[in-house]
Amino acid sequence: MRTIYYHKCGTGCIMRRREHPNPFVDQVHxxxxxxxxxxxxxxxxxxxxxxxxxxxxxxxxKLEKILSTNLQLDSDSQNVSASRKASLVTRxxxxxxxxxxKSTGVSSDTEYQDGDMLVPSADVTLDNSKTLSYTxxxxxAQVDLVGSSKSKKERDAWVQFKNEIVxxxxxxKCKGWRRVPLExxxxxxxxxxGALTNAVYVVSPPKDLSQLLPNRNDSTLSLANKRxxxxxxxxxxxxxxxxxxxxxxxxxxxxxxxRKRIGPRLLGTFANGRFEEFFNAVTLTAKxxxxxxxxxxxxxxxxxxxxxxxxxxxxxxxxxxxxxNWDSWVGRCADVISWLDEKMIAGQQGxxxxxxxxxxxxxxVCGVEWPVFRKTVDRYRKWLEDQYGGSDAIKDTLVFAHxxxxxxxxxxxxxxxxxxxxxxxxxxxQLIVIDFEYASANVPGLEFANHFTEWxxxxxxxxxxxxxxxxxxxxxxxxxxxxxxxxxxxxxxPSLSTQSSSTSLRPTLSHSVSNFMxxxxxxxxxxxxxxxxxxERVENEVRRLMHEARIWRPANSxxxxxxxxxxxxxxxxxxxxxxxxxxxxxxxVPGGKGTSGAPQTESNHMTxxxxxxxxxxxxxxxxxxxxxxxxxxxxxxxxxxxxDYLGYAQQRAMFFWGDMLQMGLVRKExxxxxxxxxxxxxxx
Numbered sequence: 007m008r009t010i011y012y013h014k015c016g017t018g019c020i021m022r023r024r025e026h027p028n029p030f031v032d033q034v035h036x037x038x039x040x041x042x043x044x045x046x047x048x049x050x051x052x053x054x055x056x057x058x059x060x061x062x063x064x065x066x067x068k069l070e071k072i073l074s075t076n077l078q079l080d081s082d083s084q085n086v087s088a089s090r091k092a093s094l095v096t097r098x099x100x101x102x103x104x105x106x107x108k109s110t111g112v113s114s115d116t117e118y119q120d121g122d123m124l125v126p127s128a129d130v131t132l133d134n135s136k137t138l139s140y141t142x143x144x145x146x147a148q149v150d151l152v153g154s155s156k157s158k159k160e161r162d163a164w165v166q167f168k169n170e171i172v173x174x175x176x177x178x179k180c181k182g183w184r185r186v187p188l189e190x191x192x193x194x195x196x197x198x199x200g201a202l203t204n205a206v207y208v209v210s211p212p213k214d215l216s217q218l219l220p221n222r223n224d225s226t227l228s229l230a231n232k233r234x235x236x237x238x239x240x241x242x243x244x245x246x247x248x249x250x251x252x253x254x255x256x257x258x259x260x261x262x263x264x265r266k267r268i269g270p271r272l273l274g275t276f277a278n279g280r281f282e283e284f285f286n287a288v289t290l291t292a293k294x295x296x297x298x299x300x301x302x303x304x305x306x307x308x309x310x311x312x313x314x315x316x317x318x319x320x321x322x323x324x325x326x327x328x329x330x331n332w333d334s335w336v337g338r339c340a341d342v343i344s345w346l347d348e349k350m351i352a353g354q355q356g357x358x359x360x361x362x363x364x365x366x367x368x369x370x371v372c373g374v375e376w377p378v379f380r381k382t383v384d385r386y387r388k389w390l391e392d393q394y395g396g397s398d399a400i401k402d403t404l405v406f407a408h409x410x411x412x413x414x415x416x417x418x419x420x421x422x423x424x425x426x427x428x429x430x431x432x433x434x435x436q437l438i439v440i441d442f443e444y445a446s447a448n449v450p451g452l453e454f455a456n457h458f459t460e461w462x463x464x465x466x467x468x469x470x471x472x473x474x475x476x477x478x479x480x481x482x483x484x485x486x487x488x489x490x491x492x493x494x495x496x497x498x499x500p501s502l503s504t505q506s507s508s509t510s511l512r513p514t515l516s517h518s519v520s521n522f523m524x525x526x527x528x529x530x531x532x533x534x535x536x537x538x539x540x541x542e543r544v545e546n547e548v549r550r551l552m553h554e555a556r557i558w559r560p561a562n563s564x565x566x567x568x569x570x571x572x573x574x575x576x577x578x579x580x581x582x583x584x585x586x587x588x589x590x591x592x593x594x595v596p597g598g599k600g601t602s603g604a605p606q607t608e609s610n611h612m613t614x615x616x617x618x619x620x621x622x623x624x625x626x627x628x629x630x631x632x633x634x635x636x637x638x639x640x641x642x643x644x645x646x647x648x649x650d651y652l653g654y655a656q657q658r659a660m661f662f663w664g665d666m667l668q669m670g671l672v673r674k675e676x677x678x679x680x681x682x683x684x685x686x687x688x689x690x
Contacts, residue, residue, distance in 0.1 A: 126178045131277045134205055134242050136163035140197050168193050178274030182235025207240040242279040249338045249572045251443050259445055266314050287417035292464040295413050302491035303434035310497040315406035317447050322401050327446035328565050335568040341583050343376045343571050365652040372659045373681035383564045386671055407448040412460040415441045451554025455562045472654040476686040489548045563662040570655030661686040
């Protein structure tokens with residue numbers, strides 16, 4: 007309800023004056039009347055207020071009748087007047103609370119305090135080690151029950167995984183999911199492809215949920231409770247992710263994004279993952295990035311993110327996030343790559359390598375030994391700072407950037423009916439950016455360089471999803487189109503598209519200017535000159551940003567080289583690194599073992615029930631290991647190999663070397679012959 011102020015006109019009538027900005031107050035204020043006739047006007051005021059109150063009561067009575075009919079409420083009550091009076095009071099309060107919730111954007115599954123999300127959390131680990139396939143999570147009606155013993159074990163693993171998911175939704179109080187029974191609920195879990203850091207699943211409620219609920223009188227169920235709960239997006243963090251991402255910092259960023267309603271809503275977190283809001287949307291494809299209209303829409307959304315989230319003082323002081331990542335990852339990266347280099351140089355790569363061991367046939371991951379690569383990155387970093395006149399000048403240009411706008415992190419909503427998103431001016435808002443794990447302060451050019459490089463990838467290519475195809479890098483005209491859309495977009499200027507009528511979409515001109523424009527065949531000289539000046543400024547900014555993207559491209563490549571190395575899983579590597587650290591007297595090995603010599607796990611934080619489950623799972627793993635030869639170990643190895651992180655790192659390193667050669671920061675003769683042959687060169 008909205009509050010209306012009233013004032014008196016000259017004849018004594020009470021006229022509406024203006025709307026009060028507070029939508030939660032249900033009260034009519036009248037101006038005090040002084041002098042002759044005060045009592046008469048007060049009585050008139052009370053009569054008007056009484057009429058308004060009667061109309062309000064009548065409307066609520068009609069609403070009560072409609073709700074009573076639809077919900078088949080018990081109509082045995084005889085005291086109609088008393089019950090209606092109590093019902094009206096209750097419903098008024100309920101309506102006010104409903105309006106209050108809608109106005110603040112708060113949903114019942116996400117609470118806020120002082121503008122920040124209060125997200126439920128559970129110290130529980132969800133094991134998905136046996137449910138990494140992209141099939142097998144369908145409900146039982148869609149699963150073939152006939153198969154080998156291995157197929158049966160896989161189905162059993164999915165059943166257990168689903169049960170644990172349901173238990174976790176109950177613990178985290180996900181909206182509506184507590185109506186899903188803990189036992190016997192056949193939910194559907196589908197793993198999504200394209201995610202490189204985490205395993206991502208879509209969790210759907212049982213299709214026959216109404217039959218699973220306890221028998222009760224349908225009249226006691228509200229309409230909301232009769233609807234199935236919404237689908238959930240389940241994100242389980244990757245095994246090496248603790249070396250890459252500061253989860254506490256990520257949650258802080260998600261809270262800031264929630265204030266601006268950017269990205270999916272966070273519904274609950276647990277030790278190795280989280281639940282997020284699921285959007286009715288489709289993920290973009292590698293081909294979509296090249297579509298001219300889609301490309302311009304991505305540019306507009308990128309501008310809205312850059313200007314919509316203000317950097318914290320400490321983020322700006324810390325400098326570009328690309329170098330903060332590099333500095334944070336380089337220690338672990340040095341350990342891994344040095345061990346790999348030693349094996350490569352010692353000739354221990356063997357005669358054959360496939361799956362997780364394919365790196366053995368490709369030579370040094372960085373093309374050169376790690377100290378040489380790192381020294382080159384340091385020299386380039388110093389050169390980059392000199393282009394700005396120092397690091398402080400770079401900090402002044404920082405914006406809040408996503409830093410990972412690959413096509414798998416871009417969704418297009420499916421609007422229906424008369425959604426405002428179907429309006430041409432709002433069409434770009436159908437795009438949603440997700441996965442803010444690497445979001446923080448960067449120069450705009452780094453964001454553009456990252457996005458343009460993602461044009462070179464197809465992560466769904468069966469044989470070489472890790473490969474960087476430099477010919478796919480956007481041409482100059484494609485970069486220009488993207489950057490021009492970015493520069494010309496003004497997201498926080500009042501939008502003409504918000505007007506309701508077609509006439510209101512036309513800009514308002516003064517009478518004299520309008521007549522002059524209609525009577526002339528060409529724009530006035532001053533108008534033409536101003537327009538030319540605007541176009542020149544836009545063009546100059548586009549060229550500046552294109553250059554900035556060009557010089558920051560090697561920094562982007564270096565960061566993702568380190569990312570790929572840190573993510574890599576090589577047989578025997580962790581044990582070897584731990585042994586080396588132990589010999590050096592350093593027991594704190596990330597991802598290795600603790601001081602007790604046992605692998606670090608979540609067991610210290612597990613409940614007794616979870617510990618028993620983990621023990622049972624360990625016994626199952628031992629049993630499966632004994633039966634593995636009969637089931638075909640080679641197929642298992644290929645499935646577990648997954649994404650080729652070391653291949654990805656090497657491809658990025660070759661792109662880095664190509665830029666170093668083009669920019670003249672490395673002389674060609676200084677590089678090994680193999681690197682010169684493999685270097686990926688894009689000369690624009």
